[in-house]
Amino acid sequence: MKLxxxxxxxKKMTSRLIxxxxxxxxxxxxxxxxxxxxxxxIYRIVTQGIGYITPEFFMNFASRxxxxxxxxxxxxxxxxxxxVTAPVSFILGVGTxxxxxxxxxxxxxxKLIQINISNLAGVPSIVFGLLGLTIFVRLLEMGxxxxxxxxxxxxxxxxxxVVAAQEAIRSVPxxxxxxxxxxxxxxxxxxxxxxxxxxxxxxxTGSILAFSRAIGETAPLIMIGALTFIAxxxxxxxxxxxxxxxxxxxxxxxxxxxxxELAASGILVLLVMLIILNSIAVIIRNKFQKxx
Amino acid sequence: MGLSNKENxxxxxxxxxxxxxxxxxxxxxxxxxxxxxxxxxxxxxxxIGIVFTLLVExxxxxxxxxxxxxxxxxxxxxxxxxxxxxxxxxxxxxxxxLITGIAMIVAVPIGIGSAIYLSEYASQRTRQxxxxxxxxxxxxxxxxxxxxxxxxVTPILRTFIDGVxxxxxxxxxxxxxxxxxxxxxxxxxxxMNSVPNSxxxxxxxxxxxxxxxxxxIVLPAAMSGIIASVVLGISRAIGETMIVAVAAxxxxxxxxxxxxxxxTMTAYIVQVSLGDAGYGTTIYYSIYAVGMTLFVFTLIMxxxxxxxxxxxxxxx
Numbered sequence: 001m002k003l004x005x006x007x008x009x010x011k012k013m014t015s016r017l018i019x020x021x022x023x024x025x026x027x028x029x030x031x032x033x034x035x036x037x038x039x040x041x042i043y044r045i046v047t048q049g050i051g052y053i054t055p056e057f058f059m060n061f062a063s064r065x066x067x068x069x070x071x072x073x074x075x076x077x078x079x080x081x082x083x084v085t086a087p088v089s090f091i092l093g094v095g096t097x098x099x100x101x102x103x104x105x106x107x108x109x110x111k112l113i114q115i116n117i118s119n120l121a122g123v124p125s126i127v128f129g130l131l132g133l134t135i136f137v138r139l140l141e142m143g144x145x146x147x148x149x150x151x152x153x154x155x156x157x158x159x160x161x162v163v164a165a166q167e168a169i170r171s172v173p174x175x176x177x178x179x180x181x182x183x184x185x186x187x188x189x190x191x192x193x194x195x196x197x198x199x200x201x202x203x204x205t206g207s208i209l210a211f212s213r214a215i216g217e218t219a220p221l222i223m224i225g226a227l228t229f230i231a232x233x234x235x236x237x238x239x240x241x242x243x244x245x246x247x248x249x250x251x252x253x254x255x256x257x258x259x260x261e262l263a264a265s266g267i268l269v270l271l272v273m274l275i276i277l278n279s280i281a282v283i284i285r286n287k288f289q290k291x292x
Numbered sequence: 293m294g295l296s297n298k299e300n301x302x303x304x305x306x307x308x309x310x311x312x313x314x315x316x317x318x319x320x321x322x323x324x325x326x327x328x329x330x331x332x333x334x335x336x337x338x339x340i341g342i343v344f345t346l347l348v349e350x351x352x353x354x355x356x357x358x359x360x361x362x363x364x365x366x367x368x369x370x371x372x373x374x375x376x377x378x379x380x381x382x383x384x385x386x387x388x389x390l391i392t393g394i395a396m397i398v399a400v401p402i403g404i405g406s407a408i409y410l411s412e413y414a415s416q417r418t419r420q421x422x423x424x425x426x427x428x429x430x431x432x433x434x435x436x437x438x439x440x441x442x443x444x445v446t447p448i449l450r451t452f453i454d455g456v457x458x459x460x461x462x463x464x465x466x467x468x469x470x471x472x473x474x475x476x477x478x479x480x481x482x483x484m485n486s487v488p489n490s491x492x493x494x495x496x497x498x499x500x501x502x503x504x505x506x507x508x509i510v511l512p513a514a515m516s517g518i519i520a521s522v523v524l525g526i527s528r529a530i531g532e533t534m535i536v537a538v539a540a541x542x543x544x545x546x547x548x549x550x551x552x553x554x555x556t557m558t559a560y561i562v563q564v565s566l567g568d569a570g571y572g573t574t575i576y577y578s579i580y581a582v583g584m585t586l587f588v589f590t591l592i593m594x595x596x597x598x599x600x601x602x603x604x605x606x607x608x
Contacts, residue, residue, distance in 0.1 A: 020501040024413060030405030031414070034477075035425050037470055041432070041440050048443075095331030103325045104332075113332050116339050122524070122594035123587065124531025126558050127342060129565075130583045134345040138571070155338050162335070186317065188324045209431070216433025219533040219558070223565050245435045245534075252439050252538055260443055267436050278431060 045271070049264030057265060061231040062247065066258035071266055073230045074247035077146070078215060080234045081243055084150025085157070085214050090207055092154065093161025097203075100162075101169040102191055121159035128156045129223025137224050144225035147237040152220050157210040164206020168199040201288035208281040212274045218245035244270045346587055349580035356574050362581065368544040368560075370575050379578060381585055386546035387461070387554035388589075391536055392529040394465025394550060395472060399525055402469075403476030404518060410477070411484035412506045423478075430474035438538030441467035446539060455551055459541025462550035467539065468532050472525045479524065483517020484510050516604035520597040527593035531586065533558040557586045 052066075060070025096113070104110040132152030142148040172195050180190040196203075221243055230242045244266060251263035301309070354362070357379045365380025372378070406426070410419055446463040450456045456463075487510050495505045511518070541553030542563050555563075561579045570576065 016501050016504070020503040023503040023507075024409075027405045027409035027413060030402045031409040031422055033402050034406065034429050034470075034473055035422070038425055038429055040444070041436070044440070044444055045436075092331045092334050095328045096335060099325070099328035099332045103328055113336060117335050118598070119591070119594055120335060120339060122527055122590060123342065124533065124558065124590055126531065126533045126561055127346075127583055127587050127590075130561070130580060131338070131342050131345055133565075134349065135341055155334075158335060158338070186321050188321050189317075212431060216431075216435070218433070218435045219537075219562060222562055225565065245433055248435050248439070249534065249538070252435070252442060260439075263439055264443075267439060270433065271436070274431065274433070278428075 042271075045264050045267050048261050049266075049268040052262055052265035053268060062242075062250070066256070066262055069251075069259075069262055071244065071247060071269060073233060074242050074244045074266070075269070076233045077226075077230070077241040078243045080146045080237070080239075080241055081150045081153065081221075082211060082215065084147060084237060085153040086207075086211055088151065089154040089157050089161055089210065089214075093158050093207070093210075094165045094203060096158075096162045097165030097169055098191060098196075101166055102187070102195070117159045117162050121163070125156055125217055126219040126223060128152055129220035131155070132220060132224040143238065144227070144240055145238045146234050146241045148224050149221050149226055149241065149243075150237070152224055153214040153217060156217065156220060157214050160210040160213065161207050164210070165199070165203045168202025168206065169195060171202065172198045201284050205281045205285045208277055208284070212277040212281075215243075215274065215277070216245055216270065218249055221246055222249070244273075342587070346580055346584040349577055350584045353574070353577035353581040356577065357581075366546065368555075370564075370578050377574070379574075379581075381557075381582065383544040383546045384555060384557045384560055384582060385585070387540070387544060388530055388556040388558075388586075390461050390548065390550065390554060391465045391468055391532075391540060391556055392526055394462060395469035395529040395532075396522070396526060398466055398469025399472040399476055399529075400522055403473045403521075403525070404480050406473070406477040407480035407484060407518075408506050408511070411481045412502065412510060426474040426477055429470075430478075432471075434471065434532060434534040435538070437467050437471050438535045441535055441539035449551075453551060457541070457551060457553045459539060459543075459553040460551050461540055461554045464536045464538075464540035465550065468529050468535050471532065471535065472528055475528060476521045476525045479521035480514070480518045483514035483521070486517070487513045516601050519604075520601035523593055523597040523600065527590045527597070530593065531558065531590050533562060537562045557582045561586075 056068075057070050058075070059072055060068055061073050063069040096117070100110065100114065104113070129152065132148060132155075136142050136148035136151050137144060140148075142151075176194050176198060177190055180194045181187075185193070226246050227240050227242050230240065232239075234241045248263050248266040248270065251259045251266060254260075362379055362381055365378055366382050367378040367380050368383045369376065369378040406422075410422060414422065441463045445467055446456070446458065446460065449460070449463055450458075453462075491509055491513065492505055495509045500508070536556045537559040540556060540559060542555050542559060543553045544555040544560065545552070547554065560582055564575055564579045
């Protein structure tokens with residue numbers, strides 16, 4: 001039987017340990033890369049964009065003159081679109097999740113819905129834009145309206161909400177349901193009064209994150225024809241509109257340096273909005289999440 | 293002191309009473325599942341809608357432009373008039389693949405490196421700091437990354453490399469890569485976390501160093517999940533729109549030179565919908581043909597990722 005040669009093992013040991021430390025440093029650098037990029041990104045946007053953040057910036061419409069340009073129409077447009085997207089996607093998403101978790105029989109059709117949802121999550125957002133353009137704008141004749149944009153974004157974030165809500169509902173222990181049934185409650189009463197209240201923090205967290213994704217989406221709304229230059233506020237869901245990412249895109253694609261700075265200001269406003277939304281989601285997650 | 297009528301009833305009477313009184317409860321009870329099923333069917337209708345619209349409009353497109361020209365011609369010149377117009381998808385596909393390639397060169401080593409560090413080396417505290425940062429990076433809108441590519445990465449590239457155009461594939465590709473890092477990192481880390489500690493401990497007991505455990509034990513065991521995350525990353529890079537629309541330019545050509553301006557499939561669709569190509573023109577239908585190609589590419593990647601993570605998963 002061959003024995004281990006102690007000398008060679010010891011000789012190799014030093015290089016192996018050095019290797020270990022070198023690799024550790026490399027891996028740490030890879031990890032810190034994301035941190036550094038985020039730092040640079042935020043630093044750049046704040047230094048470039050802070051100059052144009054004035055009260056007028058929030059009060060003015062888009063303009064050919066950078067000093068007069070503002071983001072009012074875009075902010076209001078984003079709020080209009082979200083007023084359509086948030087309830088529609090929330091009701092459809094949570095409804096689907098409840099169906100899949102509580103009612104659906106274990107058959108091929110249920111499996112089809114489930115596979116379908118995970119595949120929809122991987123479809124590029126611009127393809128949803130093509131869908132919105134054909135179905136909502138042309139076929140259902142909604143035109144290039146808030147409603148068409150809102151519905152398109154609803155379908156886009158639907159899979160995200162369904163998956164988040166499913167996880168939240170699944171984490172509610174079966175004992176709670178059984179206890180409710182034992183008290184004579186019907187299935188829907190159990191879901192409404194026991195399962196949903198217990199799952200609501202998870203559902204809300206996932207939904208808010210999905211809404212913040214919808215707020216940042218640009219491509220699908222360009223497809224359905226959200227306007228890049230607009231000097232009025234939407235009056236109803238059938239009005240034309242613009243949203244913040246599209247206004248930013250419009251500024252980014254102009255060559256003058258002033259418009260680049262305006263774009264940075266727009267991004268700053270957008271990021272602050274998203275940070276607020278995400279913080280709300282984190283607070284809900286930390287405060288109300290119960291562990292069973 | 294007599295008991296009230298209500299308290300006097302037997303349980304079976306109460307149930308009977310409730311059944312009669314609860315007719316509205318029972319109607320709700322019957323209707324709710326149908327409403328919820330309807331919600332579920334919407335997602336199926338969405339898929340059908342996507343496939344149907346893409347197919348129908350692509351079919352119209354192929355009535356005007358032969359399918360053979362679409363897949364064999366090497367020139368994409370939709371804005372030329374009459375006979376000069378040419379619809380060969382290859383330059384757009386080549387541009388997309390160039391961007392995807394550059395993005396993967398950035399995202400795969402850094403993403404997997406971060407995943408190894410987070411799952412094998414990092415203390416609980418470090419993880420609690422790094423993971424939210426990755427989440428924030430993943431949540432930044434792509435238009436912001438596009439702005440970053442055009443106003444920060446491109447000027448740096450132009451100072452250090454000669455002949456880099458204002459709009460170039462390299463800058464866009466690098467930033468698409470940065471955008472994908474969080475996704476690859478978090479999915480790969482999940483895969484590594486599901487490797488049980490017992491086999492790590494086995495390797496440590498044999499005298500392995502931490503790095504040897506990570507690369508020779510954990511990495512192979514988590515390989516299916518890691519490859520799946522990379523394939524999903526490729527799918528995201530192919531479908532990424534705003535970064536390339538802002539920073540990569542709009543000159544469709546098949547080139548391997550990353551300093552040049554190119555055009556991806558997604559950027560072409562954006563370019564057309566911003567322009568004034570009227571409803572019913574060949575250019576209008578061409579975005580559906582390009583969209584169909586894009587959809588097929590990403591669908592194949594997504595199905596491949598699902599297949600890999602199911603088929604090659606090591607079960608402990």
